[in-house]
Amino acid sequence: MARFPTVLRKAARRGGHAGILVFFVTFLAFPFYWMMITTFKTTQDLYNTANNPYLFNTPPTLNHLQVLFNDTQYLQWLANTAFVGVLVVIITLAFAVPAGYALARMTGAWAQNLGIAIFLTYLVPPTILFIPFSRIIAELGLQDSLWSLVLVYPSFTIPFCTWLLMGFFKAIPRDLEDAAMIDGLSRLGAFIKVVIPISMAGVLTAIIFAFTLVTQEFVYGVTFITSSAHYTVSVGVPTFLVRGDVYFWGSMMGACLIASIPIALIYNLFVDRFVAGFTVGAVK
Amino acid sequence: MHRPAPAAATPRQRAGLFGRIADNERWLWRLMLAPAILYIVLLVGFPFLLSLYYSFSDAIVASREMNFVGLENFRRVLDSVTFWVALKNTIFITVVSQVLVLVFANALAMALLVDFPGKWLVRFLILLPWVAPISLGSVGWLWIFDSIYSIINWTMREAHLLGPGQWPIWLGTPELAMASIITVQVWRMLPLATVIILAGLSSIPQDIHDAAAVDGAGFWRHMFQITLPLVMPVALIAVLFGIVFVFTDLIAVFVLTRGGPYDTTQVLASWAYFIGIQGGDLAGGAAVSLFLFPVLVAVAIVFLRMARRAELT
Numbered sequence: 346m347a348r349f350p351t352v353l354r355k356a357a358r359r360g361g362h363a364g365i366l367v368f369f370v371t372f373l374a375f376p377f378y379w380m381m382i383t384t385f386k387t388t389q390d391l392y393n394t395a396n397n398p399y400l401f402n403t404p405p406t407l408n409h410l411q412v413l414f415n416d417t418q419y420l421q422w423l424a425n426t427a428f429v430g431v432l433v434v435i436i437t438l439a440f441a442v443p444a445g446y447a448l449a450r451m452t453g454a455w456a457q458n459l460g461i462a463i464f465l466t467y468l469v470p471p472t473i474l475f476i477p478f479s480r481i482i483a484e485l486g487l488q489d490s491l492w493s494l495v496l497v498y499p500s501f502t503i504p505f506c507t508w509l510l511m512g513f514f515k516a517i518p519r520d521l522e523d524a525a526m527i528d529g530l531s532r533l534g535a536f537i538k539v540v541i542p543i544s545m546a547g548v549l550t551a552i553i554f555a556f557t558l559v560t561q562e563f564v565y566g567v568t569f570i571t572s573s574a575h576y577t578v579s580v581g582v583p584t585f586l587v588r589g590d591v592y593f594w595g596s597m598m599g600a601c602l603i604a605s606i607p608i609a610l611i612y613n614l615f616v617d618r619f620v621a622g623f624t625v626g627a628v629k
Numbered sequence: 630m631h632r633p634a635p636a637a638a639t640p641r642q643r644a645g646l647f648g649r650i651a652d653n654e655r656w657l658w659r660l661m662l663a664p665a666i667l668y669i670v671l672l673v674g675f676p677f678l679l680s681l682y683y684s685f686s687d688a689i690v691a692s693r694e695m696n697f698v699g700l701e702n703f704r705r706v707l708d709s710v711t712f713w714v715a716l717k718n719t720i721f722i723t724v725v726s727q728v729l730v731l732v733f734a735n736a737l738a739m740a741l742l743v744d745f746p747g748k749w750l751v752r753f754l755i756l757l758p759w760v761a762p763i764s765l766g767s768v769g770w771l772w773i774f775d776s777i778y779s780i781i782n783w784t785m786r787e788a789h790l791l792g793p794g795q796w797p798i799w800l801g802t803p804e805l806a807m808a809s810i811i812t813v814q815v816w817r818m819l820p821l822a823t824v825i826i827l828a829g830l831s832s833i834p835q836d837i838h839d840a841a842a843v844d845g846a847g848f849w850r851h852m853f854q855i856t857l858p859l860v861m862p863v864a865l866i867a868v869l870f871g872i873v874f875v876f877t878d879l880i881a882v883f884v885l886t887r888g889g890p891y892d893t894t895q896v897l898a899s900w901a902y903f904i905g906i907q908g909g910d911l912a913g914g915a916a917v918s919l920f921l922f923p924v925l926v927a928v929a930i931v932f933l934r935m936a937r938r939a940e941l942t
Contacts, residue, residue, distance in 0.1 A: 362740055362745075365737065365740040366751060369736075370751055370754050370755060372819075373754060373755050373757060373819065373820065374754040374755070374757055376758070376770060376773060376816075377761070379769065379773060380769050380772075383772065391778065394777070394778065394783070398778070398783055399780075439664075440664050440665040441665060443661035443665070444661060444662050444664070444665035444666070446661060447657070447659075447661035447662045448662070450654075450658070451658050457936075459662075461932070461933060463665070463666070465929050465932065465933075466673050468929065469673055469677070469925065470873065470877035470898075470921065470925070471877075471879075472878075472879050472897075472898035472901065472918055473677065473680060473877070473918050473919070473922060474673065474676040474680065475902070475906070476680060476901065476905045476906065476911055476914045476915045476918060477677075477679035477680045477911075477915065478676050479690070479905075479911070480688070481676065496672075499668060499672070500672035500673050503669060504669060504673075507665055532654060560762050561762045561763060563763065563764045563883075564879050564880070564902075567883075568906055579762040579764045579765060580764070582764070583764045583765070583767065583768050583883075594772055594775075594778075597768060597772070598768075598769065598772060601765035601766070601769055605757070605765055606761075608760055608761065609757050609760040609761060610753075612760040613752070613753050616752075616824060617828075620824050620825055621828075623821070623866070
């Protein structure tokens with residue numbers, strides 16, 4: 346084959362490569378770009394259909410953010426989310442760290458099956474359980490209380506974090522613990538003093554994952570919580586800010602953006618570890 | 630592989646019950662596992678059984694009294710036109726979105742396999758929909774699909790793709806509303822599928838690619854006869870997650886259309902919410918949401934098979 350077509354083909358492939366990336370980045374990130382533009386636009390600019398919506402036709406404004414922080418309960422919702430998130434993370438670690446370690450060190454076929462069974466409960470969706478839960482929560486007197494979320498959210502964070510931590514603990518050589526035990530530590534002591542300190546990366550991953558799941562949860566929140574002061578961010582914005590016919594688009598987009606970006610930045614650092622958990626050991 | 634029982638390595642006997650448990654592995658494992666298993670049984674297993682029980686009862690929000698009514702709820706549900714619409718929509722949205730996700734994620738993962746400047750930024754942007762709370766992302770789409778200020782419509786008009794007087798109402802016409810919901814589902818599941826498939830692609834040994842190149846396989850042949858077959862097991866995992874998350878999802882429909890216009894975009898989960906929680910008919914809602922369960926069982930079986938295979942290799 347002549348040289349010229351080869352050059353052409355290379356250029357075409359490079360162009361195709363860039364084209365695919367541009368297309369998908371636009372599709373996936375555009376809603377967030379659009380949130381950003383909308384947040385800082387003046388109301389008359391937003392609602393004038395003659396204007397080019399991609400540009401600031403009037404100077405950018407902080408008005409929508411002022412409304413969001415001063416006239417809505419957004420800060421309260423952020424605080425609620427943090428409150429529930431921190432407690433759920435603590436509960437999750439208390440249950441999942443020992444369970445993950447036991448699963449990693451147990452031998453025999455049923456240990457493996459038990460691990461998979463626990464992981465599968467993560468897949469049981471809130472939309473199957475939310476109706477009986479609404480009654481259970483009412484019976485417990487937790488309706489419209491953040492404690493209902495603190496109680497229920499670990500039911501999906503514990504299964505996944507147990508699975509995730511099991512993977513981490515399996516990767517730690519047993520020799521380390523055996524050596525510690527020869528030095529006089531019990532098995533439990535070796536776990537607490539030797540294994541946990543070198544597994545901090547795994548524990549941190551579990552913390553991030555549990556916290557992210559809490560910020561994303563919607564179904565239980567919208568079912569249990571009835572007063573706007575007790576909403577979390579993911580429930581408050583779509584239910585309370587979208588009410589009636591008046592949509593405060595600027596403030597709403599600001600609300601979505603502010604709650605999304607910090608989590609995304611942290612999550613991004615740990616994404617490879619989550620993938621390892623999700624692929625159930627099929628990728629090595 | 631056999632190793633000596635680690636307990637034998639303990640140099641001295643510890644006194645007291647705590648000391649003995651701390652060293653006795655069988656009991657230690659049970660004690661460490663029990664709390665997590667108990668939590669899961671109480672907060673997943675028990676509500677699930679309760680849900681089964683409700684679906685055979687006449688439970689409503691307003692009253693504590695409950696009577697066994699047999700299959701009455703299921704008969705009522707199956708007689709309802711909305712149920713069949715919701716079931717059809719749920720299956721349609723799941724199948725179409727997952728086919729699109731599978732194709733898109735493979736293309737995107739292959740593009741991400743090579744190194745290029747700014748890759749971390751691209752990866753960050755691509756992951757945003759998966760990481761951000763779905764309900765907030767859906768609110769973003771609600772604004773994109775707005776009836777008057779839709780950015781899509783404005784862009785299409787400027788590009789002269791829309792004639793004068795043409796102005797699609799995305800969330801107000803049944804077909805377009807379905808298309809909008811599918812778009813949001815593809816949008817939010819694509820990142821996870823992409824990173825999973827990317828992990829699968831990266832794990833294919835370079836020797837295989839080299840051997841194919843030596844044998845003179847072209848780009849397309851290489852892709853369809855070597856890369857894709859090897860990455861399929863991993864892609865299957867991505868699709869399984871996608872099926873579970875999309876089939877049981879309430880959020881996209883709740884935020885975008887609330888099942889409208891006229892229940893044409895209702896899915897099983899949203900309908901269960903509207904009759905069970907908003908309508909107060911716990912029994913009916915429980916019966917509807919139980920129809921989500923068979924899919925879950927099917928996915929679980931495939932997972933178990935894959936896990937067993939991963940164990941063997």
